[in-house]
Amino acid sequence: MSYVSAEGLTKTFKGRPPVTVIDGLGLEIEEGEFLVLxxxxxxxxTTTLRCLAGLESPTAGRISLGGRTVFDAANRINRPPDKRSIGMVFQSYALWPHMSVRANIAYPLKARGLKDKIKEGWVEETARLVDCEALLDRHPAQLSGGQQQRVALARGLVARPDLVLFDEPLSNLDARLRDSVRAYLHELHAKLGFTAVFVTHDQSEALALGDRLAIMRAGEIDQFDTPRQVFEKPATEYVADFVGMANRLLFERGADGWTCQGAPVAGAPPAARCSLGASGRLVARLRPEDVHIAPAGEVPGDGMTLLKGRVLESGYGGRHIDATLTLEDRDGAAAGDRLHVRVPLAGPGGWAGELAAGQKVAVGFRPADARFFDDDGEPSAASSDGGARPAPVGA
Ligand SMILES: Nc1ncnc2c1ncn2[C@@H]1O[C@H](COP(=O)(O)OP(=O)(O)O)[C@@H](O)[C@H]1O
Ligand SMILES: [Mg+2]
Structure with a gap:
């Protein structure tokens, strides 16, 4: 049975007009699972986390934790936060500035009537887990950002809660520290085995930490799946965009073959098993790494759908080049949206180190690397796994 279960969770804030911020949300989280929102x-x-914690009262729905109902709008059950065995870690570390690190970490034990655990050494033990033992007698102002966040982690974990809620806890750290605290957190979770809900807007953080990901859009969940599934098979165009498929190519099949935003298409057809929706159009989503380029007149690789493009700008990224292209129509004019390309400089991409603005290039991608969607952002039957829906009427 799942440890966290939320059904039909809805939160409408009063006001004129009232705003519904979460709308019929459902979540099932296994015991010990690390779920990333x-x-x-x-x-x-944040509103979802606050509802789970009991800091916010949902307008409708039901929440149970470890098999116990903690909130039920219909039956007027609403257990207070301190009766839910939850630890919280926030983006703004929210440490008490006037208290020592030791007192900050001990705070949840006091608040929950677990003072005897202070004598049993839970504070020191938790501080040791996050490498903060030497800092116990300092005050928060005497700590670096990374140290403060580790203390906040210790405070979230000290009472050994069954569920720990993390609200963008790494966002205020600089890039290097973020990586190290993230690794810490991963290790701690493996060691302690608590159930976690971790909120972030950063896809690489989500992929690295989550056992499963819930991708949220406007108060609802678009996809709930493993990082690999979400990364490789985003369920909607919204999710695809969110997990790095930044390029959107609109394909159309006419009497004399495929076009892409008015530009002619050569090579492999973008969708071999052509099953276009009523609009006769197909949207391909692609990562910059999956768009390949070659000098004009050459072919970037085998089995590719081929287009012609022109370089708008390019930037050096150490081991790769990031370039922005525009496609060219039959007359050589710019066609459609810009295309973002990442070319590794090792191997055959080496020539791209000398890209100049205005240069013409051959552009290609393998259809298997793209995700296809109908015009309305829903999965298309042209996707390699057949999409999530039955195939629309074939064209
Ligand atoms: N107390 C509140 N009253 C009215 N609107 C709120 C309140 N709290 C949050 N909101 C609104 O709800 C929406 C979602 O907020 P939040 O849950 O903080 O989003 P996120 O954490 O994903 O950035 C926002 O549009 C925000 O303005
Ligand atoms: Mg938030």
Whole structure:
């Protein structure tokens, strides 16, 4: 049975007009699982966490933790936060500035009537877990950002809660520290085995930490799956965009073959098993790494759908080049949206180190690397796994 179960969770904030921030949300999280809620700012992640913690009362729905109902709108059950065995770690470390590190870490034990655990050494033990033992007698102002966040981690874990909620805890750290605290957190979870809900808007954080990911859009969940499934088979165009498939190519099949945003298409057809929706159009989503380029007149690789492009700009990235291209129509004019390309400089991509603005290039991608969607952002039957829906009427 799942440890966290939320059904039909809805939160409407009063006001004129009232705003529904979460809308019929459902979550099933296994015991010991590390679930990542991934979504852009404002989609309702914090509100969802606050509802789980009991800091916010949902307008409708039901929440149970470890088999016990802690919230049920219909039956007027609403257990207070301190009766839910939950630890919380916030983005703004939220340490008490006037208290020592020791007192900060001990705080949840006091608040929950577990003072005897302080004598049993839980504070020191937890501080040791996050490498903060030497800092126990300092005050938060005497710590670096990374140290403060480790203390906040210790405070979230000290009472050995069954469920720990993390609200973007790494966002305020600089890039290098973020990686090291992230690795810490991964290790701690493996060691302690708590159930976690971790909120972030950062896809690489989500992929690295999550046993499963829930991708949120405007108060609802678009996809709930393993990182690998989400990365390789995003369920909607929204999810595809969110996990790095930044390129959107609109294909159309006419009497004399495929076009892409008005530009002619050569090589492999983008969708071999052609099953276009009623619009007769197909959207391909592609990562910059999966768009390949070659000098004009050459072919970037075998089995590719081929287009012609022109370089708008390119930037050096150490081991790769990031370039922005525009496609060219039959007359050589710019066609459609820009295309983002990442070319590794080792191997055959080496020539791209000398890309110049205005240079013409051959562009290609393997259809298997793309995800295809109908015009409305839903999976298309042209995707390699057949999409999530029955095939629309074939064209
Ligand atoms: N107390 C509140 N009253 C009214 N609107 C709120 C309140 N709290 C959050 N919101 C709104 O709910 C939406 C979702 O907020 P939030 O859950 O903080 O999103 P996220 O954490 O994903 O950025 C936002 O549009 C925000 O303005
Ligand atoms: Mg938030």
């Amino acid at each position: 991934l979504g852009p700012s404002g989609c309702g992640k």
